[in-house]
Amino acid sequence: MRKKLVLPFLLLLLFTASSHIGSPGVIYEGLLGPYRILANIIPAEVVPGIARVTIIMPENPEGIFLEVRPVYWSAGLKGTPKADPMIAMPGEPGKYEGELWFMNSGTSSVQVIMQANGETFEAVVPVMAWPTAKNSMTTELGVPLAILGIFLVILMVTIISSAMSDSIRDPGKDRNPTADKRRKYGVAIGSVIMLLILWGGKTWWDSESEIYNDFLFKPIQANSTVEAQPEGNYLQLEIDTNTLSQGKTTRKLSFIVPDHGKLMHLFLIRKGDLDVFAHLHPERIDSLNFKVKLPIIPPGDYHVYADITRYTGFSETIVSDFSISEKSDFQLVSNPKVILGPDDTYTFSNPVSGKITSLDGDIMICGKPGIKTDLAGGYSAVWETDGEKFETGALYNLDFALFDPEGKPAKLEPYLGMMGHAVVLKHDGTVYIHLHPTGNYSMGSQQMLLERFESGKIGFQNLPTGLSFQDSIDQVIEVFNLLPEAERDSLLMGNMVHLDKNDPEHEGHSMVIFPYSFPQPGNYRIWVQVKIDGKIVNGAFDVEVD
Numbered sequence: 001m002r003k004k005l006v007l008p009f010l011l012l013l014l015f016t017a018s019s020h021i022g023s024p025g026v027i028y029e030g031l032l033g034p035y036r037i038l039a040n041i042i043p044a045e046v047v048p049g050i051a052r053v054t055i056i057m058p059e060n061p062e063g064i065f066l067e068v069r070p071v072y073w074s075a076g077l078k079g080t081p082k083a084d085p086m087i088a089m090p091g092e093p094g095k096y097e098g099e100l101w102f103m104n105s106g107t108s109s110v111q112v113i114m115q116a117n118g119e120t121f122e123a124v125v126p127v128m129a130w131p132t133a134k135n136s137m138t139t140e141l142g143v144p145l146a147i148l149g150i151f152l153v154i155l156m157v158t159i160i161s162s163a164m165s166d167s168i169r170d171p172g173k174d175r176n177p178t179a180d181k182r183r184k185y186g187v188a189i190g191s192v193i194m195l196l197i198l199w200g201g202k203t204w205w206d207s208e209s210e211i212y213n214d215f216l217f218k219p220i221q222a223n224s225t226v227e228a229q230p231e232g233n234y235l236q237l238e239i240d241t242n243t244l245s246q247g248k249t250t251r252k253l254s255f256i257v258p259d260h261g262k263l264m265h266l267f268l269i270r271k272g273d274l275d276v277f278a279h280l281h282p283e284r285i286d287s288l289n290f291k292v293k294l295p296i297i298p299p300g301d302y303h304v305y306a307d308i309t310r311y312t313g314f315s316e317t318i319v320s321d322f323s324i325s326e327k328s329d330f331q332l333v334s335n336p337k338v339i340l341g342p343d344d345t346y347t348f349s350n351p352v353s354g355k356i357t358s359l360d361g362d363i364m365i366c367g368k369p370g371i372k373t374d375l376a377g378g379y380s381a382v383w384e385t386d387g388e389k390f391e392t393g394a395l396y397n398l399d400f401a402l403f404d405p406e407g408k409p410a411k412l413e414p415y416l417g418m419m420g421h422a423v424v425l426k427h428d429g430t431v432y433i434h435l436h437p438t439g440n441y442s443m444g445s446q447q448m449l450l451e452r453f454e455s456g457k458i459g460f461q462n463l464p465t466g467l468s469f470q471d472s473i474d475q476v477i478e479v480f481n482l483l484p485e486a487e488r489d490s491l492l493m494g495n496m497v498h499l500d501k502n503d504p505e506h507e508g509h510s511m512v513i514f515p516y517s518f519p520q521p522g523n524y525r526i527w528v529q530v531k532i533d534g535k536i537v538n539g540a541f542d543v544e545v546d
């Protein structure tokens with residue numbers, strides 16, 4: 001009976017989109033029919049707007065035809081326009097590029113269609129179609145337009161005043177005082193009319209701009225409070241309902257589903273120094289409240305990034321922060337008997353400013369690209385890269401090799417059904433993303449999205465109501481948490497295709513590879529988490545992006 005409960009929902013457990021702040025690009029690696037594809041989709045910054053799609057097919061198959069089209073959750077396949085062709089890049093075998101119009105704001109995905117040998121294959125990649133930027137006019141365009149505008153206003157006033165005076169003077173007659181008076185009236189009336197038109201235009205433009213602001217994507221925010229209890233301290237996260245509205249819709253929190261078996265993946269990072277990092281999994285109390293036991297962490301201000309996945313295949317990051325003050329609260333968090341959840345972990349690394357001050361115990365010194373780094377427990381890691389140079393916007397495979405205490409390739413085990421997890425954070429907190437490795441590709445989420453689109457159902461039609469959906473998910477998670485770890489991992493990985501299974505280069509799974517494209521230049525810290533000998537092993541690396 002319990003097993004039956006679990007299985008239908010397992011299909012919802014694995015998705016491909018990554019939760020992020022300030023890193024909207026979607027990188028997808030998977031299978032399209034018999035071929036491997038790597039897709040990099042850069043969504044439109046403004047909607048309506050153009051998304052750029054790059055598809056790389058490493059096997060470079062002959063005689064195929066690739067197309068892409070946006071499929072909206074609210075419109076389904078029937079409401080989808082015909083696909084746009086992808087163009088093969090000359091001189092770059094297996095690389096295709098294309099552009100895609102997103103006309104409306106909403107939850108969307110990109111359907112990749114391939115015709116090969118008379119057969120049609122499809123893949124679906126969830127992509128956000130929300131405006132994320134408000135662009136302002138450049139001075140080079142603004143100044144000439146302003147000069148032209150002033151010229152047009154003067155011209156219009158002149159036309160009106162002439163129409164009232166000179167134009168009604170009989171031919172051959174001299175100017176007279178009446179006509180002069182009429183001209184002055186004309187200038188006055190014309191100016192008033194033009195001012196009214198300009199004022200009306202500005203009011204209209206401002207209101208359009210305000211409507212656009214409502215549609216601008218803003219992360220959901222939450223209030224965090226630390227609460228002391230005898231067995232440890234708890235972090236309570238209360239979603240700010242004022243931040244749930246998104247354009248004309250409200251983000252439905254009842255329709256969140258587990259990702260890697262967890263409803264929420266919460267990351268705590270100490271602000272500024274980035275020397276404290278924790279990955280925790282809060283429990284849901286009700287649709288707006290989550291709670292998790294905190295590890296022993298030093299006082300300071302903390303970033304909170306909480307990732308959730310919605311039924312539509314989207315991952316989102318809820319942002320929050322909290323402070324532990326130097327005097328009072330530190331006592332309360334130093335209870336040494338704190339026992340965290342089995343999948344929860346935290347680590348201390350050197351502060352980005354360089355000085356190790358407040359922390360003692362196991363402090364990891366962050367690695368740099370290409371240099372071997374010691375990790376806790378005698379393990380070590382190398383960020384394998386050709387050079388130390390990373391550039392904004394280029395697609396990289398971030399490759400990490402893990403070694404056991406003897407220096408041999410470590411045998412990696414799944415951590416929450418994945419061979420690794422990574423968190424990328426720009427020092428100032430403006431870019432955050434939770435990445436998963438390449439080579440793990442979820443058939444379940446693909447199947448779910450494809451079947452749903454083919455069924456013709458749109459929006460939240462034919463889904464259980466919010467509360468019963470939430471209850472059934474909670475039940476599934478409860479059953480899931482009680483399973484022995486091995487069984488749970490095999491269920492989590494059950495519907496995944498492992499693309500690197502036969503890769504001779506990475507025998508023994510000692511590598512984790514995260515495809516990623518840095519969205520902005522700056523300094524980044526990257527935390528990599530893997531599981532070796534049943535223990536979660538954390539590594540951290542620093543990198544500068546040009």
Ligand SMILES: [Cu+2]
Binds near residue numbers: 262279
């Ligand atoms: Cu997690």
